[in-house]
Amino acid sequence: MKESVLSFACEGQPLVGILAEPDGTPAEVGVLIIVGGPQYRAGSHRQFTLMARHLAANGFAALRFDYRSMGDSPGETRDFLAVDADIKSAIDALLAARPTLKRVALWGLCDAASAALLYLESTGDTRVAGVALLNPWVRSAASLAQTHVKHYYWQRLRQKEFWLKLLKGGVGAKALRGLGSNLQLACGAGKASDSRSFQDRMAAGLRGFAGPSLLVLSGDDYTAREFSGCAASAPAWAGLLERPTLALHELPTADHTFSASSDHDAQCRICLEWLRTRCLATNP
Incomplete structure (x- = not known):
């Protein structure tokens, strides 16, 4: 595999990304690794770097990038609720840089998983071939x-x-x-929910997405447990985790960031298999 810097613009601001790809022609579906905040494109214990390199070594081009205000990308401070434009610009840049790619799978951990669903809800981007969600963030009091x-x-x-x-x-x-x-x-949880809360918008994004989705939940993580509780009780999430297009995997020993090498390797294998069997199989 090989790596290169991919610089591109988002609403007039320069963004910085690192593209990992195989030496030969990559698979027709690339992977966009969305980084949750506040951190930059390497991730905790370099998990995003290692993930991208693993995918590249197995035939998939993977772009990890700093959205505006994070890492090496300038701009006003923002969070996962305001990165739609950044995600779109990264997809534009990846497909333009590697024309053999037809579509892109979104991959996100924690509030980056939330951002991926919010992006689908607000844009309905048909270039998205699949969405991989790891311990999605749905926290409220x-x-x-x-x-x-x-x-x-x-x-x-x-x-x-x-x-x-x-x-x-x-x-x-x-x-x-x-x-x-x-x-x-x-x-009071689950009662009188605002229909436009970000949690409900996440559910709407997943419900409106016809492509394959992957959900990986850690057993040793309150964020994952909160998500499971929300998905089981909130009306907006009813039936979503039972859809045939969604593949659910639970890793009992994993913490929030899959910091143990065995858990990190397990989620990498799960993601790679999902890309090969679900995303490539459904790519038009």
Whole structure:
């Protein structure tokens, strides 16, 4: 494989990307690695660099880039809610730089996965061949409280030591107030949802996308658990994870960024297999 700098513009601002590609002709579907903030194109423990190189070594061109205000790309500070133009410019640049590519698969971790779905919802870009989502970000105060109640407080309430501490005064008033506040917020999760909240827009983006999608969830990650809770309870997400176009994989030992080499390698294999069997197979 080989790497090169790919510079391009987005609404008058220069963006910087690194294109990894095989020595020979790449597959007809390229991969755009969207970086979640606040970080740059290398990613935590170089995960995006390693991912792009793995894909390139196996025949796929992969572009990772800094959207405006991140890494080496200048511009006003922005987050995942405001990067549609950056994603479009990166797709434009990748397809223009390598004309043998026909379409592009979007790959994103955390709020970059959210950004990918928001991009699909707002643009309906037909050049997108597939979307790979790893631990998507759907956090709100209510969803975080619901996750804490289900995965922390519920376990604590079943422990004998907790009740012994409570009877002996070992559980402070602050901890009890925290439980009460989380229960109150959790009870409101999924109710009176704003139809244009970013979580609902993400669901709309996935629902309106007819191509293949990949969802990878880590077992040791609150963000993944929040997403699962949202997808199971929010009306906008009803039935989406059961669609035949979606491939769901769960990695029980993985943390949020797949920092263990075994988990990183596992998600790389899953993504590569999905690209080969689902994205290339459906590429017109």
